Amino acid sequence: xxxxxxxxxxxxxxxxxxxxxxxxxxxxxxxxxxxxxxxxxxxxxxxxxxxxxxxxxxxxxxxxxxxxxxxxxxxxxxxxxxxxxxxxxxxxxxxxxxxxxxxxxxxxxxxxxxxxxxxxxxxxxxxxxxxxxxxxxxxxxxxxxxxxxxxxxxxxxxxxxxxxxxxxxxxxxxxxxxxxxxxxxxxxxxxxxxxxxxxxxxxxxxxxxxxxxxxxxxxxxxxxxxxxxxxxxxxxxxxxxxxxxxxxxxxxxxxxxxxxxxxxxxxxxxxxxxxxxxxxxxxxxxxxxxxxxxxxxxxxxxxxxxxxxxxxxxxxxxxxxxxxxxxxxxxxxxxxxxxxxxxxxxxxxxxxxxxxxxxxxxxxxxxxxxxxxxxxxxxxxxxx
Numbered sequence: 001x002x003x004x005x006x007x008x009x010x011x012x013x014x015x016x017x018x019x020x021x022x023x024x025x026x027x028x029x030x031x032x033x034x035x036x037x038x039x040x041x042x043x044x045x046x047x048x049x050x051x052x053x054x055x056x057x058x059x060x061x062x063x064x065x066x067x068x069x070x071x072x073x074x075x076x077x078x079x080x081x082x083x084x085x086x087x088x089x090x091x092x093x094x095x096x097x098x099x100x101x102x103x104x105x106x107x108x109x110x111x112x113x114x115x116x117x118x119x120x121x122x123x124x125x126x127x128x129x130x131x132x133x134x135x136x137x138x139x140x141x142x143x144x145x146x147x148x149x150x151x152x153x154x155x156x157x158x159x160x161x162x163x164x165x166x167x168x169x170x171x172x173x174x175x176x177x178x179x180x181x182x183x184x185x186x187x188x189x190x191x192x193x194x195x196x197x198x199x200x201x202x203x204x205x206x207x208x209x210x211x212x213x214x215x216x217x218x219x220x221x222x223x224x225x226x227x228x229x230x231x232x233x234x235x236x237x238x239x240x241x242x243x244x245x246x247x248x249x250x251x252x253x254x255x256x257x258x259x260x261x262x263x264x265x266x267x268x269x270x271x272x273x274x275x276x277x278x279x280x281x282x283x284x285x286x287x288x289x290x291x292x293x294x295x296x297x298x299x300x301x302x303x304x305x306x307x308x309x310x311x312x313x314x315x316x317x318x319x320x321x322x323x324x325x326x327x328x329x330x331x332x333x334x335x336x337x338x339x340x341x342x343x344x345x346x347x348x349x350x351x352x353x354x355x356x357x358x359x360x361x362x363x364x365x366x367x368x369x370x371x372x373x374x375x376x377x378x379x380x381x382x383x384x
Contacts, residue, residue: 005061006164042351048078152310154353169201205380220368222247238297240316299332317351360379
């Protein structure tokens with residue numbers, strides 16, 4: 001690689017993703033409540049996973065960032081040459097993300113701005129950067145509709161590594177999207193496009209904009225639901241978010257948290273809109289004793305992106321996934337959604353890279369009544 005020093009802008013929104021594990025479905029305006037419920041900051045860890053890919057190249061990287069939790073603490077911990085260009089408030093606010101982005105864009109002009117957050121953070125960065133420099137998001141929020149994010153934190157690191165190695169990485173414009181979190185918490189997805197930013201054009205590692213809307217083929221959804229209900233015995237069923245899973249709940253005649261996680265047994269609703277800790281507590285008994293009923297997890301994929309874990313369902317913690325086991329995960333999807341991926345694999349972004357690797361393989365996906373396809377789960381960046 002070249003001896004030229006790569007100037008990397010680094011921005012961490014410490015509040016991003018706080019609401020996910022405690023079922024608040026976002027962080028906008030509810031960070032204090034999320035912390036009070038026991039939520040732990042995730043954005044620094046997610047950025048760390050990205051930067052660890054770059055450790056062999058740290059002598060050729062000069063990081064420009066904000067003081068303390070905005071990036072300085074992590075960069076110094078990992079041993080990168082670090083320059084603080086902005087000192088924010090304590091505790092951090094969205095204004096800090098915008099202010100740091102503005103300083104980087106207007107004064108320092110890094111080769112790339114790497115930021116960790118969710119769609120709200122992407123909006124803040126866009127407000128100051130627009131398309132004046134390339135950016136790449138490390139997914140750390142609850143909702144990731146924007147096309148400016150890598151598919152996983154590790155994938156973000158792989159893309160930056162490609163730039164450092166002098167590979168011919170094209171640039172493209174990608175949409176900055178966000179939704180109304182108040183409406184989101186009431187079960188309504190109301191997305192809006194705010195503009196575009198320039199990102200590395202690496203479709204293996206940079207996600208597509210999420211497809212919105214409810215599946216219109218109600219007959220297919222009814223067939224998928226009937227197939228699953230036919231298999232239900234006395235196990236506990238954790239019902240993930242999304243309209244495909246919602247079709248099962250509707251067929252059962254049960255109230256459903258469209259954008260949350262519910263728990264059912266014997267085709268009855270036990271609990272609604274559970275947090276990560278509540279799921280661990282509610283299912284703990286199922287693994288105790290010889291006569292445990294077992295636990296199944298029912299999930300679907302995010303249309304257009306292919307994520308089955310880590311987008312809108314952070315309540316499904318790595319600890320819970322390991323307890324459940326790959327063999328007890330049921331994936332539901334219409335063939336229309338699978339075909340829209342154009343052969344790209346399903347993605348797991350659990351927050352635990354080792355678990356993401358363990359989850360790789362082929363899964364039977366229910367696509368209708370007694371109708372299945374085999375489809376691969378394989379984060380492409382983990383093979384790099």
